[in-house]
Amino acid sequence: MTEQPPRRIRIESPRRSAARAPVSRTRPVSHDIDEQTHVGEVYMGSLLRTQLRLAVGICLIFAVLLGGLPLLFAIEPGLADVRVLGVPLPWLLLGVLVHPVLIGGAWFYVRQAERNERDWVELVERS
Amino acid sequence: MSDAAFGVSAVASVTLLTVLIGSFALRFSRTTSDFYVASRSVSPLWNASAIGGEYLSAASFLGVAGLILTYGVDMLWFPVGYTAGYLVLLVLVAAPLRRSGAYTLPDFAEARLESMVVRRIASVMVVLIGWLYLLPQLVGAGLTLRLATGVPGWLGGLLVAAVVVFSVATGGMRSITFVQAFQYWLKLTALAVPVVFLALAWRGDGSPSLDGTSAPTFRERTTVNVSEGTTFLVTSPVRVRVTGVLDGQPYAGVGLRLARGSHVAGRGARLTFPAGTAVPHAESIEPSAGGDWATPLSGAGGREHPLYSTYSLILALFFGTMGLPHVLVRFYTNPDGRAARRTTLIVLALLGGFYLFPTVYGALARLYTPDLLLTGRTDAAVLLLPQRLVGGLLGDLLGALVTAGAFAAFLSTSSGLTVSVAGVLSQDVLRGTVRDFRLAAALAVAVPFLISLGAASLAVADVVGLAFAVAASSFCPLLLLGIWWRRLTDVGAAAGLLAGGGLATIAVSATIAGASRDGWLGALLAQPAAWTVPLAFLVMIVVSMRTPGRVPPNVARTMVRLHAPEALPLRRDPPAHRRPV
Numbered sequence: 001m002t003e004q005p006p007r008r009i010r011i012e013s014p015r016r017s018a019a020r021a022p023v024s025r026t027r028p029v030s031h032d033i034d035e036q037t038h039v040g041e042v043y044m045g046s047l048l049r050t051q052l053r054l055a056v057g058i059c060l061i062f063a064v065l066l067g068g069l070p071l072l073f074a075i076e077p078g079l080a081d082v083r084v085l086g087v088p089l090p091w092l093l094l095g096v097l098v099h100p101v102l103i104g105g106a107w108f109y110v111r112q113a114e115r116n117e118r119d120w121v122e123l124v125e126r127s
Numbered sequence: 128m129s130d131a132a133f134g135v136s137a138v139a140s141v142t143l144l145t146v147l148i149g150s151f152a153l154r155f156s157r158t159t160s161d162f163y164v165a166s167r168s169v170s171p172l173w174n175a176s177a178i179g180g181e182y183l184s185a186a187s188f189l190g191v192a193g194l195i196l197t198y199g200v201d202m203l204w205f206p207v208g209y210t211a212g213y214l215v216l217l218v219l220v221a222a223p224l225r226r227s228g229a230y231t232l233p234d235f236a237e238a239r240l241e242s243m244v245v246r247r248i249a250s251v252m253v254v255l256i257g258w259l260y261l262l263p264q265l266v267g268a269g270l271t272l273r274l275a276t277g278v279p280g281w282l283g284g285l286l287v288a289a290v291v292v293f294s295v296a297t298g299g300m301r302s303i304t305f306v307q308a309f310q311y312w313l314k315l316t317a318l319a320v321p322v323v324f325l326a327l328a329w330r331g332d333g334s335p336s337l338d339g340t341s342a343p344t345f346r347e348r349t350t351v352n353v354s355e356g357t358t359f360l361v362t363s364p365v366r367v368r369v370t371g372v373l374d375g376q377p378y379a380g381v382g383l384r385l386a387r388g389s390h391v392a393g394r395g396a397r398l399t400f401p402a403g404t405a406v407p408h409a410e411s412i413e414p415s416a417g418g419d420w421a422t423p424l425s426g427a428g429g430r431e432h433p434l435y436s437t438y439s440l441i442l443a444l445f446f447g448t449m450g451l452p453h454v455l456v457r458f459y460t461n462p463d464g465r466a467a468r469r470t471t472l473i474v475l476a477l478l479g480g481f482y483l484f485p486t487v488y489g490a491l492a493r494l495y496t497p498d499l500l501l502t503g504r505t506d507a508a509v510l511l512l513p514q515r516l517v518g519g520l521l522g523d524l525l526g527a528l529v530t531a532g533a534f535a536a537f538l539s540t541s542s543g544l545t546v547s548v549a550g551v552l553s554q555d556v557l558r559g560t561v562r563d564f565r566l567a568a569a570l571a572v573a574v575p576f577l578i579s580l581g582a583a584s585l586a587v588a589d590v591v592g593l594a595f596a597v598a599a600s601s602f603c604p605l606l607l608l609g610i611w612w613r614r615l616t617d618v619g620a621a622a623g624l625l626a627g628g629g630l631a632t633i634a635v636s637a638t639i640a641g642a643s644r645d646g647w648l649g650a651l652l653a654q655p656a657a658w659t660v661p662l663a664f665l666v667m668i669v670v671s672m673r674t675p676g677r678v679p680p681n682v683a684r685t686m687v688r689l690h691a692p693e694a695l696p697l698r699r700d701p702p703a704h705r706r707p708v
Contacts, residue, residue, distance in 0.1 A: 033691070034698040036683045044683070047690055052611055055218040066211060070437045073423035080422040090423045094203035095486040099479030102214050106475045109218050110468050117465075117692040124695060 029127040047120045051113060058109050065101065069093065134275025137527035141313070141534045142290050148306050171466055175473035177304045178457045180311030182209070182474075183481060184260075184540035185267030185506075186591035188314060188533050191482075193505035193587070195489025196496070197412055199420035202489070204437060205592070206482035208444025210475060212595075216449040217471040222464035223610045223689040226699075230459050231550055232452055232602055239609045239689075241679040242617035248624045250555045252601045253452040254571075255632060256594055257548035260451070261541055261575035263590040267506060268537040269579070273354075274510050275530045284579050287534075288572045291541045295549065296565040304460065310539040311477065317532020318484040321513050321525040325491055328516045335494055343406045343414065343497035350399045351498045353392040358410040359501050361385045365404045371396030398501075409503030420493070432650040435657065440592060443656030447595030450602025453543035456550070463693045488512060506587050509533065545571045592654075593635040600659035601628030604667050610689055612668075613682050619671030627663020631655050 032040035073079060073090060082089040187209060194202035229235035232253055237246035265284035272283025294306065329335070335346075342362070353371070365385050369378040372393025389410060392398060400406075408414050448454060461467040492499070492508035495515050499505045510533060513525035548571035549564055557563035601624050608615045608623075634655035651658060671677075679685070688699040 030695060030697055033687060041683065044686060044690070048611070048686065051690065058218045059215060062211065062214065066207065067438070067441065070423065070434060070441075074434055077422070088200075088421055090200050091203070091421070091486070091490075094200065094207055096483060098207050099210060099482065102210055103472075103475050103479055106214050106217055106472045109214075110472050113218075113222070113468060114465065117694075121692055121695050 029124045033124070043120075043124060047116075050116045050120070054109065054112050054116065058105055062102075062105060066098070131276045133523045133527040134272075134530050137531040138272065138275060138286075138534050141531045141538065142286070144309070145290060145294060145306050145535075145538055148309055171461070171470045171473060173304065173308050174457060174460055174466075174470045175477055176308035176311045177460075178307075178454070178470065178474045179477040179481070180307035180309070180314065180535075180539045181453055181457065181543035182478070182540070183311065183314050183536055184591060185264050185533065185536050185587050187481070187485065188318070188536040189267055189271070189506045189509050190263075190587035190589075190591065191485040192488035192492060192509045193499075193507070194589075195486060196492040196508050197414045197500065197505045200423050201433065201437060203486060204440055205444070206485060208441055208595075209448070210478045210482060211445050212448025213471060213475050213478060215445050216454070217468060217475070220449050220606050220610060221458060221467045221471045224455065224606070225458045225461050225467035226464045226689050226691075226693070227685075228459075228688070230456065231547065231554070232450070232455055232605075233551060233555060235455075235609065236605060236620065239679070239682075239685055240615070240617040240620050241681060242621075245617050245620050245624070247555070248621055248628075249602070249605070250551050252597075252624060252628050253551045254548055255628075256450070256598050256601075257452050257544045257551075257571065258575045258578070259597060259635070260453075260591060260594040261544050261548075261572065262579055263587040264537045264541045264544075265576055265579040266590075267587045268534070268541075270504065270506055271510060271530060271533045271537070274507055275527075281580055284576055287537045287541055288576045290538060291545050292569050292572050294538075295542055295545045295568045307539050307543065310535040313535045314532045314539075315477075315481055317528050317535070318481070318488070318509070321517075321529055322484055322487055324517050324521065324525055325487070325512060329491060329494075332516075343493055343500060345400045345402055345404050345406060345497065346494065347402045348399065349402075349498055350397055351501055353394070353396045353398065353502060355502075356392065356394045357502055358389055358391050359407045359503075360389050360410055361387055361407045363387065363405055365407065366401060368399040369396065373398070406497040406500050408500040411503050412500065412505065414500050432647065435650055436654045439596075439650075439654035439657035442660055443592060443596040443599045443654070445599075446603040446660060447597075447599035447656070449606055450598030451594070452547035452551070453540070456543070456547050465692070485509070491516065541572070590639065593638065596654070596656040596659065597628060597631045597635055599656050600631035600663045603660065604663045608664070608667055608671075612671075613686060614671055614675065614678055615667065616671045616674045616677035617679065618674045618677050619667045619669075622670040623663045623667030626666040627659050630662065631659040634659070 029039060029043050033043060034040070079089050084092050187206070191202065191205050194205060224235065227235055227238060229238055233246045233249040236249040237243065265287060266280075268287040269280030269283035272278055272286065273280045364387060366382060367385055368380060368382050370380050371378065373383070373396060374390055375393075385407075390407070414420070458467050458470075461470055488509045491512055492505075496508050496511050499508055499511070510526065510529055513529055514522045516522070517525055545568055549567035552567035552570055553560075553563040557567060604623050604627060605620055609620070634652045638653050684698065687697055691697050691699070
């Protein structure tokens with residue numbers, strides 16, 4: 001470990017810091033994240049939770065949409081005889097329609113994930 | 128023979144172009160860093176094309192259509208799964224993985240868990256999965272070259288192996304990026320252009336029904352050349368004219384009546400069937416009969432427990448993609464996490480566009496190339512359709528285009544896999560110099576090539592499915608828990624990798640070695656993902672909870688590196704692992 005210069009301590013009148021409440025932090029949160037303080041952990045945890053919630057949400061939607069198909073075909077064998085434009089429904093669903101839905105889901109995810117990150121960066125920079 | 132001339136020139140031009148683009152790029156790749164990761168300066172569209180080019184293997188180009196021809200609509204889960212795997216990868220791992228700065232899966236394992244033991248286990252898994260995935264590529268290459276030019280199967284595998292080792296060993300990743308991107312567009316063109324003509328020819332033929340309401344029949348008098356000895360099953364008695372050896376008897380153009388049951392055609396036999404007869408099928412495959420073919424969960428080709436098998440396959444494909452070694456490397460060439468996400472989004476669109484086509488080929492093949500069911504060479508459907516359905520000079524030209532695309536598929540996927548396997552071998556077994564990398568590249572291809580010599584009768588897409596199952600049971604839990612769960616420990620990760628990856632490998636080896644697919648045991652072995660993936664997660668979580676003292680000391684900083692947007696100036700100490708310098 002290299003010798004660290006002693007930390008600068010600012011001494012203020014209690015009246016002055018009280019006037020600036022409620023936010024009385026004197027150093028940015030990014031510093032807390034760097035130092036791995038409790039505050040930093042809380043901020044990182046919130047980013048992780050937001051992104052994980054989004055990711056798991058998308059996965060669940062597609063688990064139901066795609067994962068439900070075999071079950072649907074098993075419960076309702078009559079679907080195999082339904083035709084759209086002359087193509088049996090299972091072929092149309094699995095061969096064509098799945099793909100635009102996947103791309104749509106991916107596009108939505110990218111937009112939300114970037115928004116979450118922007119919000120988080122703002123939150124950290126503002127503090 | 129003019130057919131051979133077209134085939135040879137198609138294969139020759141793809142090979143030549145690959146080598147040319149590779150050596151052109153070689154002029155730019157000077158440092159070790161260039162060599163491994165293209166100095167991380169590749170734009171999202173280039174990168175996405177390269178990922179698409181690398182990912183669309185023989186299994187996608189040939190195998191999917193072959194499986195659809197044989198087993199019908201349930202096989203559409205292969206292309207759906209190959210694509211959806213990228214969605215899972217996008218939402219759960221793409222950006223954090225890029226931000227981790229890891230170049231290979233072992234790098235990630237070491238950086239996140241701060242353990243050399245986990246790194247070693249991950250290295251072994253990468254090499255295993257890489258070899259398992261390379262094997263069907265080389266088998267497919269042999270098949271394609273034999274069909275196109277008539278040379279023996281092993282020569283095609285050898286040619287692909289040689290071109291791959293040359294281009295990887297001389298150009299590394301940079302040249303691979305250009306080559307791969309070019310090959311995506313070549314593959315798309317090679318399937319999309321012939322489809323137009325196939326559709327026209329099909330309409331010209333009176334638009335016969337494609338939905339398989341009857342068992343496959345020979346539409347016209349058809350002569351089947353049995354190039355390798357085949358055992359096939361006759362379901363109803365047929366009349367056939369035989370030249371060559373059948374059931375041990377030599378014939379010279381004699382008409383015979385084949386009874387129900389199993390028959391053996393000798394090497395080089397020619398069987399001529401009259402129009403309208405039901406197609407006998409090879410003993411190794413059991414094609415869905417009649418209307419079953421178009422119906423989901425029809426127990427594809429006598430595979431028992433179709434609902435279980437379908438779900439297990441879905442699980443393997445959805446969660447296996449993120450664990451494929453050649454996929455991860457590509458993310459490193461994105462400049463940051465945001466670009467990694469955008470690249471993945473483009474990849475989804477590119478894959479979705481591509482996978483519209485194999486389905487059409489598979490459905491048409493059921494009508495026009497049912498004789499492949501007899502020889503069991505269903506992977507050849509895509510290659511044969513243009514000549515069969517369009518015919519003439521145009522048919523030959525389209526056939527050459529498809530052959531070129533197929534060859535591009537082998538080259539690109541094999542190159543990507545070789546780069547990854549060689550990267551791991553040279554860094555973890557050898558000393559990691561450029562010279563070692565070249566040696567490792569040769570080693571990476573030689574092993575699966577030797578195995579492929581003894582395993583020529585594997586369905587390409589099936590073996591690739593098995594590689595996905597192993598990846599989903601080992602690297603998927605490692606990545607997901609590593610990225611999203613702080614309390615993962617090195618002991619937990621190692622135990623989970625060994626349990627999930629180990630059991631999946633055993634199941635897969637048993638299936639490749641020819642274990643029976645009957646009953647529940649057969650279904651569990653043939654599609655292991657449904658039990659090995661949850662097991663791997665469970666072992667990782669439980670063992671990690673039991674070893675709380677082993678949580679890596681720097682996990683908090685690692686999490687910052689994985690998740691915090693690059694826009695924010697934070698401390699993200701570089702990973703401790705050896706990076707290519």
